[in-house]
Amino acid sequence: MRTIFEKIWAEHQVADLGGGTGLLLIDRVLLHERTGGVALESLAAAGRPVMAPSQVFATMDHVVDTLPGRGDRTIMPTGTAFITATRAAAHGAGITLFDLGDPRQGIVHVISPEQGIVLPGVTLVCPDSHTCSQGALGALAWGIGSTEAEHALATGTLRVRRPRTMRVTVNGRLGAGVTPKDLALHILARHGAGGAKGHVVEYAGEAVRALSVEGRLTLCNLATEFAAFTAIIAPDDVVFDYLQDRPYAPKGTIWDRAVAAWRQLYSDDGAVFDRGIDVDAGAVAPMVTWGTSPQHAVPLGDRVPDFQDVAGHDTRETYERALAYMALTPGTPLAGLPIDAAFIGSCTNSRMEDLRRAAAVLRGRKVAAGVRAICVPGSSQVKAQAEAEGLDRVFLASGFEWREAGCSMCFFAGGESFGHRQRVVTSTNRNFESRQGPQTRSHLASPETVAASAIAGRLADPRLLEA
Amino acid sequence: MQPFTVLTAVALPLVRANIDTDAIIPSREMTSVSKKGLADGLFAGWRYRTVGGRDPNPDFVLNDPRYRGAAILLGGENFGCGSSREHAVWALAEYGFRAILAPSFNPIFRGNCVRNGIVPVELPQDAVAWIAVAVAEMPPAQLVTVDLEHQMVTAPDGGTHSFTIEPEAREMLLHGLDAIDLTLLRQAEIQGKRQMDKDCRPWVYL
Numbered sequence A: 001m002r003t004i005f006e007k008i009w010a011e012h013q014v015a016d017l018g019g020g021t022g023l024l025l026i027d028r029v030l031l032h033e034r035t036g037g038v039a040l041e042s043l044a045a046a047g048r049p050v051m052a053p054s055q056v057f058a059t060m061d062h063v064v065d066t067l068p069g070r071g072d073r074t075i076m077p078t079g080t081a082f083i084t085a086t087r088a089a090a091h092g093a094g095i096t097l098f099d100l101g102d103p104r105q106g107i108v109h110v111i112s113p114e115q116g117i118v119l120p121g122v123t124l125v126c127p128d129s130h131t132c133s134q135g136a137l138g139a140l141a142w143g144i145g146s147t148e149a150e151h152a153l154a155t156g157t158l159r160v161r162r163p164r165t166m167r168v169t170v171n172g173r174l175g176a177g178v179t180p181k182d183l184a185l186h187i188l189a190r191h192g193a194g195g196a197k198g199h200v201v202e203y204a205g206e207a208v209r210a211l212s213v214e215g216r217l218t219l220c221n222l223a224t225e226f227a228a229f230t231a232i233i234a235p236d237d238v239v240f241d242y243l244q245d246r247p248y249a250p251k252g253t254i255w256d257r258a259v260a261a262w263r264q265l266y267s268d269d270g271a272v273f274d275r276g277i278d279v280d281a282g283a284v285a286p287m288v289t290w291g292t293s294p295q296h297a298v299p300l301g302d303r304v305p306d307f308q309d310v311a312g313h314d315t316r317e318t319y320e321r322a323l324a325y326m327a328l329t330p331g332t333p334l335a336g337l338p339i340d341a342a343f344i345g346s347c348t349n350s351r352m353e354d355l356r357r358a359a360a361v362l363r364g365r366k367v368a369a370g371v372r373a374i375c376v377p378g379s380s381q382v383k384a385q386a387e388a389e390g391l392d393r394v395f396l397a398s399g400f401e402w403r404e405a406g407c408s409m410c411f412f413a414g415g416e417s418f419g420h421r422q423r424v425v426t427s428t429n430r431n432f433e434s435r436q437g438p439q440t441r442s443h444l445a446s447p448e449t450v451a452a453s454a455i456a457g458r459l460a461d462p463r464l465l466e467a
Numbered sequence B: 001m002q003p004f005t006v007l008t009a010v011a012l013p014l015v016r017a018n019i020d021t022d023a024i025i026p027s028r029e030m031t032s033v034s035k036k037g038l039a040d041g042l043f044a045g046w047r048y049r050t051v052g053g054r055d056p057n058p059d060f061v062l063n064d065p066r067y068r069g070a071a072i073l074l075g076g077e078n079f080g081c082g083s084s085r086e087h088a089v090w091a092l093a094e095y096g097f098r099a100i101l102a103p104s105f106n107p108i109f110r111g112n113c114v115r116n117g118i119v120p121v122e123l124p125q126d127a128v129a130w131i132a133v134a135v136a137e138m139p140p141a142q143l144v145t146v147d148l149e150h151q152m153v154t155a156p157d158g159g160t161h162s163f164t165i166e167p168e169a170r171e172m173l174l175h176g177l178d179a180i181d182l183t184l185l186r187q188a189e190i191q192g193k194r195q196m197d198k199d200c201r202p203w204v205y206l
Helices: A004-012 A036-045 A079-093 A108-115 A129-137 A146-155 A180-191 A213-221 A237-243 A252-262 A316-326 A352-362 A380-388 A391-398 A447-456 B087-095 B107-115 B125-137 B167-175 B179-184 B187-200
Strands: A013-018 A021-025 A028-032 A056-059 A096-098 A123-126 A140-143 A157-161 A165-171 A200-204 A230-232 A275-280 A287-289 A297-299 A341-344 A372-375 A423-426 A441-444 B006-009 B011-014 B072-075 B099-102 B119-122 B144-147 B152-154 B160-162
Touching: A004 A013, A004 A021, A004 A140, A004 A200, A013 B167, A013 B187, A021 B187, A028 A036, A028 A079, A028 A108, A028 A146, A036 A079, A036 A146, A056 A079, A056 A108, A079 A096, A108 A123, A108 A129, A108 A213, A108 A380, A123 A129, A123 A146, A129 A140, A129 A213, A129 A230, A129 A237, A140 A230, A146 A157, A146 B107, A146 B179, A157 B167, A157 B179, A180 A213, A180 A275, A180 A287, A180 A297, A200 A213, A213 A230, A213 A237, A213 A352, A237 A252, A341 A352, A341 A447, A352 A380, A352 A391, A352 A447, A380 A391, A423 A447, B011 B125, B072 B125, B087 B107, B099 B125, B099 B144, B107 B119, B107 B167
Parallel strands: A028 A056, A028 A123, A056 A096, A123 A140, A165 A200, A165 A275, A200 A230, A341 A372, A341 A423, A423 A441, B011 B072, B072 B099, B099 B119
Antiparallel strands: A013 A021, A021 A157, A287 A297, A287 A441, B006 B144, B144 B152, B152 B160
């Protein structure tokens, strides 16, 4: 009786290092120019070669501009150094790089599934906290630091402290207009940003099974906001159908062998988890955050909570600090709060389904006067597909900017940002202080809520938007 | 990596839940492809009056002269959450922090601490809060001791708190070991496992 995590761990363990630590084979290493270049350079400086370069991939996503006509020059003051250093180091190490101008370029957690780099049952690491997204395909995928990345590159392994296990079972079905992003924020609000405390979280249950691969990627993406080691979902036909014929997915008879093996990747009946929580999908509503932690989320129809409503996961100091930062007072309705900007993008919500749903809200409507609205597709491939479907014209006609692929304004790195104290509704993952700009006030929500809010000029429920 | 056995030092209280790595070092402070030159950016958003400026905000604890030379940080629940940026740990280490006491750590941040010679000490919330109160009475005199060998923290009042840390991390920190060197000693074992695995899971090997 084993969990899916235990099956993958056992298959990859080279040696038991004692005391709960294992030496695990690492099947895939992904890098980006923000934290990957420094790892490659440091490795080269130590005279250590990359052990298996064919299993390592790098992309440009974090500091590259997303304005049309972009090149190596960046709005971020020293961004070019990150791009050129990563390019040189990637070439030196003989690894595959999805560079600027490559149709496969994009946010690392968007392009890895697109290219079939992540596969069920593999171990995959990247010096990026949102690597947990890729557990959506049944991989054991987790974020690491740059030093750990050097270790994985040099040895093809990592020394890993075995995490405890936690199952989050989502029963029932999400209601109409309720998205995986809302589900993730609902779980964070209920159980706190520290709720998963280093566990590997398996998302299970009817509502999870019903999600597409893209929906699962969004749900798993926010596992790092839940303090999880990572998240994983047992792979099924939804995943196998998604992966078939992707560039790096196996082909022919090897594909058949792989699928047969992947079908064994589930938690056995009677497998024991260290913790378990149940979530009622029917109770999830469109969510929005009011504070400076992803746990500060409430249904869009609710008000800014009183302290006693959040006392389980906040001290009075953190609560009051968050309210002061956000310039909000308890009891204020979230819906109707005027916004300065709207952002659709990031590894959380920038894939085809996200853009299609947002475009459906925007079609035939205009962004409110005075609201700056930006859409940044997650990958060059998503951008091309969206343009083939005419979505770019919907975004542009409504008043949204339509950008090149990258992480863009999910975070402020000294270049582009939303202005001082601007209130932004955003499909990203972090509403931390000054995350999206100096003193910028971020409200996390689903892409369709961002779209509806951009139209209304205030936080708005897409289900209630007037025709 | 500098070995860590016992440290007695000034402790700086920042006991707030969910302190994220964007707060520890904002992305805008990570201006070069380097692990160095980051100490000035540590807690920049709280430490300075203006974004990108260096005019100290006197209200922030790091600028309180009573905590000068602090090498131990007292943190809150889920310390180091958010971005995996190891720059957060590089900045803390460069500033001079060698140990962090908190009720819990975000897992990636915790791993980064161990790889950079900073001891992540998990203590119950009450214990951290109590130590913070004791320290605040007179920071330069109310020192805290972290003894990694005996897995024991001694508070300024002499009270002791034992803590647990997995043997692997403890060994690495105690002896300042380089994990890559250690793992490369097992190269034959790793290659053997990979060869076997290639037959079982050929689709993994591109």
